[in-house]
Amino acid sequence: MKKVMRTRLAFFLAFVLLSTMLTGCGSSKNTTTGTQTATGTTEKANTETGAEAEPAPSGEMTEVGTPRNETLIVECQSPTDTPGQFNSYMQGTTMGFGIHQLMSAMMWEIDTVKGEQFGEVADGMPESNADFTEHTIKIRQGIKWSDGEDLTADDVVFTFNMIMTNPGITQNAYYNQVFKSVEKVDDYTVKIVTKESFPRLAQRFGVTIWGNDLRIVPEHIYSKQADVTQFKDSDPVVAGPYTVKAYDELGKWILYERREDWKNSTVGVVTGKEPQAKYVWFRNLGDDTTRQMSLINNEVDILCEVSPEMLEVMTAQNPNIACWYKDFPYATSDDPCSKGLAFSMGKGAPFDNKDFRWGVALAMNFDEISQNIFNGVGRASPFPILTNTSAGQELYVKPLLPWLKDFSLDLGDGTTVKPFDEGYADRMAEVLRGKGYDIPTDHDALIDMFGVGCWKYDPAAAEKLFIKAGLEKKDDGWYFNGKPFTFNMTYLADTEAQAGRGVQAAYDQLTKFGFKINLVSESSATWDTNGQTGNFDIAGYWPTGFITKDIYSQINGWDADLIVPMGEKGSGQGTRWKNDRATEIIHELAKLSPDDPKAYELGQEFFKISIEELPFIGFHSGVKFVPTNSTYWNNYPNSENPYNGPWWWWSCFKYITTEISPVK
Structure with a gap:
């Protein structure tokens, strides 16, 4: 093609x-x-x-x-x-x-083709008691650190306890929420006791997508440091x-x-x-x-x-x-991190108001955004938190299509709008055919290539939602609390082209809609810090994922109990979305086996709640x-x-x- x-x-x-x-x-x-x-x-x-x-x-x-x-x-x-x-x-x-990629030691790694985890430092999967509160993990024998020392249970236990006893480590609060104790049984056996039932130990503390924040360190090196959070480790000993x-x-x-x-x-x-x-x-x-x-x-x-x-x-x-791929579309659309717009809801109004966020979604023409990002290449992934990979589309999105088509928003003036637009794939196919690309006509092929749909471009409905959220439209632009409303849109400089182009395209759309916006790029260190502390308004982060049917490892960071004050770094997501029912679902899922049918039902409910609240506006799944x-x-x-x-x-x-x- x-x-x-x-x-x-x-x-x-x-x-x-x-x-x-x-x-x-x-x-x-x-x-x-x-x-x-x-x-x-x-x-x-x-x-x-x-x-x-x-x-x-x-x-x-x-x-x-x-x-x-x-x-x-x-x-x-x-x-x-x-x-x-x-x-x-x-x-x-x-x-x-x-x-x-080359040095870190993970407890469990992922086979990305099968979507199955396997033990790396761990020798197989955890063995748990009936209520999943006690977990025995065998440590793989034969692994040595690069200085010749054996990697043993001592290193694993030390790493867990180092995190749990050091508030300066980002994961500290979450680990203390989950774990009661981590102890050595023998040189190659570790016993973990969780405070509540926790059947997803490997999914949460092993790799399912990019990596994991649990990386085993050599006890004989790190135990000698006065403060491990200030230890650069410039000559690393690795596994x-x-x-x-x-x-x-x-x-x-x-x-x-x-x-x-x-x-x-x-x-x-x-x-x-x-x-x-x-x-x-x-x-x-x-x-x-x-x-x-x-x-x-x-x-x-x-x-x-x-x-x-x-x-x-x-x-x-x-x-x-x-x-x-050798030919069009060349790229894979199955990177599990969709790109789009994240809101810092910890900043308060209007960013913490779902009507404002939905107004932003309906004020943008996604067809134009898509063409401005990668010339229309990519599978639309408008949904928050769960990415529309091919697996995600089959397991969650298609079964929920009847609900999506009927889903409506209250515009605040006695009218409603149904925001889902299922015509995107056909429109984009026509646009690309007009540019000389050989695009299939089979409906299923188009859905796999472009997705099931996107959010509707509806400026009239968007204006009503903004007004409902407390904004006021005047001749010289939008006002909030009686003052001109200006906000920042930020993206990571000189990298992540999909995310950066998406923010720039969104900026163009919202500027045309009448908003006054500062468009800012940031270096990687500033970008990462601001994402964790909530120091942004609307930004091109990608707090999303989907690779396995069990979604717990993708959504547990959205637990509202992990939210820390603005300006602080915590174990949860930096957007600081707070939804009580979503948090309850995360807690319920933590206690269920991934194979329990109720886990899938709770996943579908979480999917719906996240759409209703829209804490993140997705553009495409990860197009690479x-x-x-x-x-x-x-x-x-x-x-x-x-x-x-x-x-x-x-x-x-x-x-x-x-x-x-x-x-x-």
């Missing part, structure tokens, strides 16, 4: 090539710090080409002195504001810079298959080296397979022009996320570049154009070889490293 029109592409290619000739795309050579080896000694990494490394047969070397054909180069979307900080329990650590060899003091890259004793790492013990790359170099590449030329020129193997325009440029220039380059490495997961998802930024990436193979 090819696109016919190429004029714009030819112009853009010419611009990119000219920009490259003028600016170049080389990486800086920054000083690195010493790093700890498996034997506990320290070495100084040398960034001069060819230093301390045997040249590859081709003689090609990376800028950090490693053989190119032994180095898998992976993009990290943002530079880190905290270079040399590898402690996951210290605020500001950039976990997605390879830290949780994963890679250790830090060097890092850039400006925060632009981290070089990892495969452990010589990789067989004793988590991946080695779990799979028996060796990660194929001796080195994995996580890099932040800079602006979009530099990123795409780096992939075209074989200077990087994996990008995290690009726009469809960038993908067209790259595939036209290098036949070794590919995406999840995640290109790879097969010049040096191949056997990446894709639609034809889906042994995993293309989730380089998830903790399961370490299991993909055993499958990505060098080109012979």
Whole structure:
């Protein structure tokens, strides 16, 4: 399925090539710090080409002195504001810079194809008593820390209790809400007692999507720290298959080296397979022009996320570049984190008023927003909290379609409106056909590609909802409490293109509607802190998920009992949505087996409540154009070889490293 029109592409290619000739795309050579080896000694990494490394047969070397054909180069979307900080329990650590993908030790990991968890540090799933208050966990034997120490029950028990006794750790309040005690039975057995029935121990404290906030740390290192929340851990001792060899003091890259004793790492013990790359170099590449030329020129193997325009440029220039699908829509739409608009309800009115939030939804033309994000590519996911992945659409959305079609909003003047619009897929298909794309006509195929529908564009109804929420419309714009109403819309700078473009498109729509808005981009550290403390008005966060039928692990953070005062960081969601019935459902689900039919019924009820309240306005499910380059490495997961998802930024990436193979 090819696109016919190429004029714009030819112009853009010419611009990119000219920009490259003028600016170049080389990486800086920054000083690195010493790093700890498996034997506990320290070495100084040398960034001069060819230093301390045997040249590859081709003689090609990376800028950090490693053989190119032994180095898998992976993009990290943002530079880190905290270079040399590898402690996951210290605020500001950039976990997605390879830290949780290559080094962290999880209790349970996820098979993203089967949607099933498996034990990583744990040797299998928990064994619980009849009422799920006592849980016995066997620890996998044979895993060693990178300094040669055994990973045992001591490390697991220490990590749990470190979190529970340290208020400075974000998870502290939630862990104390759940756990009564965590104790060692023997060197490879842990007993956990929960304060109430808790049948979802593995789902909540193991990986189901991106990662998990429980990462086992070495007791013999962390127990010696006066304050673990201030311990940078610049020379980390790890259980994963890679250790830090060097890092850039400006925060632009981290070089990892495969452990010589990789067989004793988590991946080695779990799979028996060796990660194929001796080195994995996580890099932040800079602006979009530099990123795409780096992939075209074989200077990087994996990008995290690009726009469809960038993908067209790259595939036209290098036949070794590919995406999840070979043809349209190229991207996968099954990343479980939908992008859209989150509201800081802790700020009070009008953001905590559902009529205001619904007014925002109906004031925006989603057809135009979708085209402004990724030219219409992607499955509409308007629902809050639960993402419209293909699995989510089948398990929850389609069964609730009759309810969605009948659902109505009270406009406050004696009239109502039904906000659900099921015509989006047909409209978008026509738009894309008009642009030269070969779009299927089968209804089911269109629904899978574009989703079951979106929220209606209804400016008249939106105006009534805003007035109901206490706003007043005057000739010079909207007023609240007698004063001109101005608010901020924020997004993460220079990364997460889908989220950033969505906020910008929403800004255009709401500005046209008459609102005065400040559009602001933020660095990663500021963005993360503001999200947790509620220091935003409307922002492009993605507090959503869906990967398994049991939704507890996706929704437990919305428990209103976890809300902390504005300005503080807590264990719950930063939007501070407070709904008593939703909280009751979360508590009821916590006590039920995931296989109990009532759990699914409660999930459907939660879905309805969240739609009625609309604490988040979704645009699309996670649409990921995640290109790879097969010049040096191949056997990446894709639609034809889906042994995993293309989730380089998830903790399961370490299991993909055993499958990505060098080109012979």
